[in-house]
Amino acid sequence: MLILNEARPEMNYIHALQKIVGENYVITDSEEKYIYEQDNTGNLRFPCDCVVKPASSQEISAILQMCSEYALQVTVRGGGTGVTGGALPLYGGIVLSLERFNRILEIDTTNSWALVESGVVTQKLSDAAKDRGLYYPIVPGSGGSCLIGGNISTGAGSHRSARYGTIRDYVINLEVVLPTGEIMWTGANTTKNSSGFNLTQLFVGSEGTLGVITRALLKLVPFPSHEIVLLSAFDSTKKAVSAIEDIAMAGISPSSVELICEDALWHTAEYLKYDFPLLDLKTKAHLLVELDGYEHHELMSRAEKSTTIIEQHTDQEILVGDTAESKKKLWQLRECIGEAMTQNGLQYRDVDICVPRSQLLNYLEGVQNICRQHDLRTASFGHAWDGNLHTMILLSDEESIFPNEKVDKALEEIHHFGGELGGVISGEHGIGFLQRDLFRMLSSERKMELVRGIKKLFDPAGIINKDKIFTTI
Secondary structure, three states: OOOOOOOOOHHHHHHHHHHHHOHHHEEOOHHHHHHHHOOOOOOOOOOOOEEEOOOOHHHHHHHHHHHHHHOOOEEEEOOOOOOOOOOOOOOOOEEEEOOOOOOEEEEEOOOOEEEEEOOOEHHHHHHHHHHOOEEOOOOOOOOOOOEHHHHHHHOOOOOOHHHHOOHHHOEEEEEEEOOOOOEEEOOOOOOOOOOOOOHHHHHOOOOOOOOEEEEEEEEOEEOOOEEEEEEEEEOOHHHHHHHHHHHHHOOOOOOEEEEEEHHHHHHHHHHHOOOOOOOOOOOOEEEEEEEEEOOHHHHHHHHHHHHHHHHOOOOOOOEEEOOHHHHHHHHHHHHOHHHHOOOOOOEEEOOEOEOOHHHHHHHHHHHHHHHHHOOOEEEEEEEHHHOEEEEEEEEOOOOOOOOOHHHHHHHHHHHHHHHHOOOEOEOOOOOOOOOHHHHHHOOOHHHHHHHHHHHHHHOOOOOEOOOOOOOOO
């Protein structure tokens, strides 16, 4: 039996954890813990007692049983790439890292699915699927470091969500360890399942509040053998948005449609100090349209239709990328925006609102007006096809200190405005710690009662990812 010492409770369970996972996989050294006490959420950091690195569902089960019995707080951690504080150990305790769950167990070409552990790096899964002629398209911008479990927990999307959807569309079945220690599969290994409640989808987007995802069965699709990228520039954002609407009405199905607004364009171009194409003083927006497919002639037909539509909204040249080098060049500015937002002492506050596509221009103009009123800079860019435009707020070191009354007031107004347009707080980054008050603000009391009840059902002792998405009281 574990006897707790009230003066130093953290010292009592270290030995027990070492017996479960081995001494080398329980980290108590302050310097080694440091990286696990933060994620990619600005400059926020919360100290923890230890980091534990299990390698099996059975080890996680033993850890959670011990923590449930003694009410020890557990924070589940994937790759630490989140921007809303989902992996921050708010109450100290144990950080449970899934980095050792890094195996791709099977790629089944007959059933077109992959069985993976939750600590697999997302890009590695996509590469492995490609080697077998299959495609896993949900690779976020942090795909080289984020983990599958974290993607599932936040309901992640990618810049290819225009055609391929979000990770919700690819999760078939999950192995999870409940906070009470039970190990279970949430569904079945079938592509259709109309057999009762869908527990699998309940875990997608749950941000570690209901249990620990350890394995996932994920759908794969045939790999598109052809791809082309179009880059165009506009002298008004309204014209760029109109081009998007017309492409949609024409029945063209692009894999990616990325809108880059003037603020993000110039901020990134100035940081990179590079002479980007289609960028001059009259440029107000760039539009990246990527199309892919299985037949070259069919792809070229869609590209020509898209070009014809775009030409109706701009008199500038439309650049075409059809080789690996040319496509990379056209994507370069878009892919460097995130890096540019964190240079020269800047931080940013993530704004991941998703609105109906018909409200995209209204939303963008409204956010810019709100930020001007509060003397805040923005960088607006992202997945325009989905209505999921990232309107990031750029902050100095002083402004990034949390909380900040001016920033918090602007965020409240922005999210109220997004809600009035029929939008949601997050399209793909999740709620985490940083946006839980906004989630409560825009949710009915009955909805909050229900989500708290679900949490209580799965985690009666309240030990896992406490006060993420919502506060428990």
